[in-house]
Amino acid sequence: MKNFFIVANPLKDREELYSNRICQYIKNMGGTCSIYSYELIGNACNYTDCKNIPEGVECIIVLGGDGTLIQASDDLNGLNLPFLGVNIGTLGYLTDTDMANVYDTIDLLFKDQYLIDERMMLNGQIYRDDKLIFEETALNDVVLNRSGNLSIMEYDVYVNDEYLTTYMADGVILSTATGSTAYSLSAGGPIIQPNANLILMTAICPHSLNSRSIIFGAEDCVTIVIKDNKKAADRRVATFDGEKFIDCLPGDKIKVCRSKKIAKFIKTNKASFLERIRDKM
Numbered sequence: 001m002k003n004f005f006i007v008a009n010p011l012k013d014r015e016e017l018y019s020n021r022i023c024q025y026i027k028n029m030g031g032t033c034s035i036y037s038y039e040l041i042g043n044a045c046n047y048t049d050c051k052n053i054p055e056g057v058e059c060i061i062v063l064g065g066d067g068t069l070i071q072a073s074d075d076l077n078g079l080n081l082p083f084l085g086v087n088i089g090t091l092g093y094l095t096d097t098d099m100a101n102v103y104d105t106i107d108l109l110f111k112d113q114y115l116i117d118e119r120m121m122l123n124g125q126i127y128r129d130d131k132l133i134f135e136e137t138a139l140n141d142v143v144l145n146r147s148g149n150l151s152i153m154e155y156d157v158y159v160n161d162e163y164l165t166t167y168m169a170d171g172v173i174l175s176t177a178t179g180s181t182a183y184s185l186s187a188g189g190p191i192i193q194p195n196a197n198l199i200l201m202t203a204i205c206p207h208s209l210n211s212r213s214i215i216f217g218a219e220d221c222v223t224i225v226i227k228d229n230k231k232a233a234d235r236r237v238a239t240f241d242g243e244k245f246i247d248c249l250p251g252d253k254i255k256v257c258r259s260k261k262i263a264k265f266i267k268t269n270k271a272s273f274l275e276r277i278r279d280k281m
């Protein structure tokens with residue numbers, strides 16, 4: 001492949017310095033490259049719109065860290081293109097390369113020496129009084145958490161509409177295998193090979209002696225029902241990939257199933273999943 005489009009987190013690639021260097025390198029090799037230019041409104045930025053991607057682009061190069069790659073791959077998921085994450089952030093767990101190695105990586109792409117890692121995503125629907133009020137997708141996780149006061153949350157868990165259990169906890173994380181190394185890891189969940197197709201549920205600080213993470217099949221749907229036996233003032237929030245969120249009320253239902261969408265990441269880095277854990281964790 002040799003036709004690229006660059007999306008950069010403008011707060012990390014100021015004046016598009018890195019973007020222009022990479023673009024010039026690609027053009028010098030006879031490839032095509034364009035950069036998505038931003039209007040920075042204050043410190044917020046407009047993310048990428050599919051309409052901005054020219055015909056013939058074969059790969060989206062994302063300059064940032066995990067959050068930028070997650071958000072960009074969500075913004076442009078409709079294009080069915082692979083994403084190459086270039087870490088100019090901090091951890092960059094999901095990225096394949098960084099500015100010190102990006103030119104070697106691009107050489108490999110020109111020689112078609114790469115693999116495409118397909119990652120399952122989640123679809124989350126929020127129901128209030130049986131009416132759908134919010135729907136989003138997530139690559140890492142859908143998290144139901146407290147917001148504002150720190151009163152413990154009580155919620156019922158149903159799997160394919162069958163009651164499973166009730167938790168008293170700070171919240172709950174429903175994660176993909178990709179997200180098993182993100183918030184779920186911090187909450188004590190298992191580390192899972194990222195290509196696995198499954199739904200992982202991990203309670204956040206459960207008030208219980210024997211709480212465990214539970215792994216469901218990719219075709220299962222998990223529904224969380226926020227119990228309404230606390231003060232109505234207790235605020236809850238459902239967050240998708242740490243970014244998109246909606247305030248929830250006692251009685252709301254959060255239904256999480258496998259999304260029809262998948263995320264495609266370019267892999268040239270020969271480091272195995274275990275080496276990445278050693279390196280990055």
Ligand SMILES: NC(=O)c1ccc[n+]([C@@H]2O[C@H](COP(=O)([O-])OP(=O)(O)OC[C@H]3O[C@@H](n4cnc5c(N)ncnc54)[C@H](O)[C@@H]3O)[C@@H](O)[C@H]2O)c1
Nearest residue numbers: 066067091092093140141178179181182183184186241242
């Ligand atoms: N206590 C926690 O660990 C905590 C709390 C809130 C959110 N998060 C995670 O942050 C994610 C969003 O990432 P962000 O970078 O926009 O948020 P962020 O800026 O809050 O970063 C959270 C950290 O998690 C890392 N990260 C993100 N996805 C990862 C993955 N799949 N595997 C390993 N590490 C990963 C990021 O690089 C960063 O170091 C959410 O999906 C959630 O999983 C973690």
Ligand SMILES: Nc1ncnc2c1ncn2[C@@H]1O[C@H](COP(=O)(O)OP(=O)(O)OP(=O)(O)O)[C@@H](O)[C@H]1O
Nearest residue numbers: 008009010064065066067068071072089090091092
């Ligand atoms: N071009 C972009 N595409 C997608 N998200 C962007 C873009 N520019 C800025 N963002 C925003 O930046 C957030 C990620 O910023 P953040 O500071 O978390 O950096 P990061 O990419 O996660 O790197 P780090 O590893 O430093 O955390 C995204 O969640 C999104 O809100």
